[in-house]
Amino acid sequence: MEKLLDACVALKLLKVERKNTQVLYGNTDLSNLYLAKSSPKSQYYYMMFFSESLYSKFHYLADAVREGKWQREKFDNSPKNIFEELYSSKENIKKIMLAMNASCSLCGRDVMTAFDLSHFPLICDVGGCGGALAKECISLYPNSTITILDLPEVVKIAKKDFVSAEEHRINFCAVDFFKDPVPEADLYILARILLDWDDESCMELLTKVHKACKPGGGVLISEIVLNEDRSGPIEAHFASMLLLFYFEGKIRTPSELSRLLSATGFKEIQMKKTQSQYNVILARK
């Protein structure tokens, strides 16, 4: 135990006070802010998700590199869709929703203020999960109404445990965005969605969104983005490696994302870096 505690002191997660024979360990401010479960900025659930579902898959790195493809069939029963594996139980779905909300507590405001979205009254958050961005949206843009679009099992939990009935400007749409139509809106948010899917699936989804989008409307994409010359940033490369094990998708460069948007009819493509690791792209119909 002492070895672990001292390692955490070296990592600045704990502080230590030595008094005669007594050794007292306590949280640093950093831990209280980002690790204590009760903190509004706690990353506990995000770290647990990475630790339980993703980091263990680094074991398959050599195979993934040799075979040049994802390794899912080695650790699950090869469901057709990755979310069928990740969402194998209600408990797992809720853990992932908590994880996504946790990371939005750090980046959500940056993402939602990168562009002025006040002229988009009707917004649809595609893959809106636990509603963290939807909540940012209604607090920042008083004239907006936002629909969280997600798989039925996710929407059921979001309604019950994540969004209160008082948040009446948040609506829900329980659909599979590949199989079902998406509702009409002025703006579609796709936050951390495209990176999960290959180009063909992204084109399918963006085409559907473009078709449903009201005239003058647009799409807001928030993703980790690789530098054009793929020189970094390091978190983009790290995310690339994690995707390699599980998902069909990839981390893309600005021009790769622009190409997907242009090919599906979007124009006036603008990209902004935020303080967080996410870039935000706004494109118009």
Ligand SMILES: C[S@@+](CC[C@H](N)C(=O)[O-])C[C@H]1O[C@@H](n2cnc3c(N)ncnc32)[C@H](O)[C@@H]1O
């Ligand atoms: C990586 S999470 C991103 C969540 C959220 N946008 C965020 O940034 O916190 C991907 C989301 O897409 C949803 N999703 C995946 N496949 C879907 C599908 N076929 N139809 C609707 N939603 C889907 C998942 O349930 C999940 O909420």
